[in-house]
Amino acid sequence: MSVVPHWINNKQYTGQSATNAPVTNPATGEVTRRVALADQHDTRVAINAAAAAFPAWRDTSLAKRTSIVFRFRELLNERKNELAEIITSEHGKVLSDALGEVSRGQEVVEFACGIPYLLRGGMTENASTSIDVTSLRQPIGPVGIISPFNFPAMVPMWFFPIAIAAGNTVVLKPSEKDPSASLWIAELWSEAGLPDGVFNVLQGDKIAVDELLVNPEIKAISFVGSTPIAQYVYATGTAHGKRVQALGGAKNHAIVLPDADLDLAADAMVNAGFGSAGERCMAISVLVAVGNIADELVAKIAARTRILKIGDGNKASDMGPLVSKSHRDKVASYVDAGEKDGATIVVDGRTITIDDAADGFWLGPTLIDHVGTEMSIYTDEIFGPVLSVIRVDSYDEALELVNSSEFGNGTAIFTNDGGAARRFQNEVQVGMVGINVPVPVPMAYYSFGGWKNSLFGDSHAHGLEGVHFFTRGKVITTRWLDPSHAGIELGFPQNT
Numbered sequence: 001m002s003v004v005p006h007w008i009n010n011k012q013y014t015g016q017s018a019t020n021a022p023v024t025n026p027a028t029g030e031v032t033r034r035v036a037l038a039d040q041h042d043t044r045v046a047i048n049a050a051a052a053a054f055p056a057w058r059d060t061s062l063a064k065r066t067s068i069v070f071r072f073r074e075l076l077n078e079r080k081n082e083l084a085e086i087i088t089s090e091h092g093k094v095l096s097d098a099l100g101e102v103s104r105g106q107e108v109v110e111f112a113c114g115i116p117y118l119l120r121g122g123m124t125e126n127a128s129t130s131i132d133v134t135s136l137r138q139p140i141g142p143v144g145i146i147s148p149f150n151f152p153a154m155v156p157m158w159f160f161p162i163a164i165a166a167g168n169t170v171v172l173k174p175s176e177k178d179p180s181a182s183l184w185i186a187e188l189w190s191e192a193g194l195p196d197g198v199f200n201v202l203q204g205d206k207i208a209v210d211e212l213l214v215n216p217e218i219k220a221i222s223f224v225g226s227t228p229i230a231q232y233v234y235a236t237g238t239a240h241g242k243r244v245q246a247l248g249g250a251k252n253h254a255i256v257l258p259d260a261d262l263d264l265a266a267d268a269m270v271n272a273g274f275g276s277a278g279e280r281c282m283a284i285s286v287l288v289a290v291g292n293i294a295d296e297l298v299a300k301i302a303a304r305t306r307i308l309k310i311g312d313g314n315k316a317s318d319m320g321p322l323v324s325k326s327h328r329d330k331v332a333s334y335v336d337a338g339e340k341d342g343a344t345i346v347v348d349g350r351t352i353t354i355d356d357a358a359d360g361f362w363l364g365p366t367l368i369d370h371v372g373t374e375m376s377i378y379t380d381e382i383f384g385p386v387l388s389v390i391r392v393d394s395y396d397e398a399l400e401l402v403n404s405s406e407f408g409n410g411t412a413i414f415t416n417d418g419g420a421a422r423r424f425q426n427e428v429q430v431g432m433v434g435i436n437v438p439v440p441v442p443m444a445y446y447s448f449g450g451w452k453n454s455l456f457g458d459s460h461a462h463g464l465e466g467v468h469f470f471t472r473g474k475v476i477t478t479r480w481l482d483p484s485h486a487g488i489e490l491g492f493p494q495n496t
């Protein structure tokens with residue numbers, strides 16, 4: 001059986017580690033290949049390649065760097081269907097969704113093509129007598145990117161286009177559950193003309209991550225994954241002197257006010273709750289129904305949920321399987337717990353069967369009403385196709401619920417009342433807010449990131465915050481002496 005290798009210095013690298021892990025097709029349950037798991041030596045080979053490539057890449061002209069990023073964009077645009085198929089075969093999401101993920105990642109590549117403009121510094125002439133001041137932003141060095149299983153292309157693309165365009169070199173450690181997309185991307189970079197060692201892929205698990213977090217050659221870490229690991233990565237990376245942005249888990253609420261268009265809200269709840277089988281950090285997992293609309297809204301959502309077609313993402317399905325058997329069973333166990341705790345299962349995805357693929361990791365969309373805030377189905381991030389409904393009497397109660405959550409990634413409000421929406425955007429303690437938009441993922445030229453336990457660090461991903469994260473400032477104060485100047489002055493420099 002083939003083993004997905006690492007990618008170092010623009011070629012495949014098998015590594016010395018004999019350890020590997022199975023990669024499955026979630027729609028069939030079949031192990032289709034294995035993936036190499038780096039040991040400390042293999043990790044250092046990747047880091048050393050990135051470190052060796054850095055000096056020449058940072059000194060490569062902006063014009064040349066941009067032309068390579070632009071070429072990468074062109075190749076990606078031409079061939080993104082290939083990447084989408086790879087994603088579906090290892091992650092399970094339906095093809096249209098996989099293509100959507102690639103397109104959202106491509107937007108960041110397009111943003112990075114504007115790097116000459118984004119890296120412009122400032123200049124002040126005659127700030128003090130005969131003194132000029134210039135500010136620059138320079139790359140920081142080799143950077144590590146550690147990504148989760150749920151967006152094997154888009155999440156790495158939140159970071160590496162900007163990191164590379166700004167003159168850094170990269171070691172990407174993708175999720176071991178769906179490693180092949182990153183290798184395809186690496187080959188595309190090579191075809192686009194990226195020099196050896198600028199973009200490296202390291203397959204692995206905690207062993208690889210731990211070396212990236214402590215190795216002094218790595219200057220910054222961009223991590224995306226669950227909250228406990230994000231906390232660990234942030235604490236360990238910063239303790240070793242690195243700049244770290246660690247994006248964590250989520251539990252996103254959507255509030256529906258009594259004046260909302262209930263059909264629009266019901267469509268949105270189904271799309272945001274069950275798209276990608278709920279394995280999205282911006283999925284809506286809690287619907288907060290305000291006032292007397294709950295019965296009608298739940299009925300509309302249930303009707304739409306019951307007709308969703310579940311099946312292999314390569315076929316004409318609305319929703320694919322979950323990523324692994326253990327994850328499927330964990331999500332189902334949360335539904336069991338919710339039922340035991342007294343919630344009402346309106347649509348039960350646990351009973352689903354798929355005739356021609358009995359061994360796939362199936363769990364149908366599940367709608368649960370009358371959920372209480374003390375239930376584990378509410379308190380924990382479930383990361384599956386499970387939409388919980390909480391009923392409250394007022395806007396204030398709904399807001400309090402959202403703001404009490406330990407997470408603050410995304411949220412949405414559905415209303416036709418502009419005043420209520422405006423108040424919500426001001427008061428809610430969440431990083432990304434949708435108004436009648438259920439999955440408010442910011443465009444590439446804005447920055448993506450949550451608050452509270454959904455992000456550790458100061459910088460959100462991409463947009464200007466991404467450019468700042470992958471560069472550091474330098475200010476140069478210059479005086480070209482004219483012959484009239486002379487004299488010694490030991491006091492602190494003052495403006496004159």
Ligand code: NAD
Nearest residue numbers: 147148149174175205206209225226229247248249250281
């Ligand atoms: P995960 O935390 O299990 O894994 C993320 C990465 O960390 C992977 O590369 C994995 O190999 C590595 N890892 C796993 N265990 C580790 C350990 N003990 N030490 C060091 N590294 C370790 O997350 P996942 O299951 O792959 O992805 C789903 C999670 O990611 C969800 O919690 C989801 O909310 C979150 N997520 C967040 C965002 C966001 O923008 N905030 C985006 C996508 C996913």
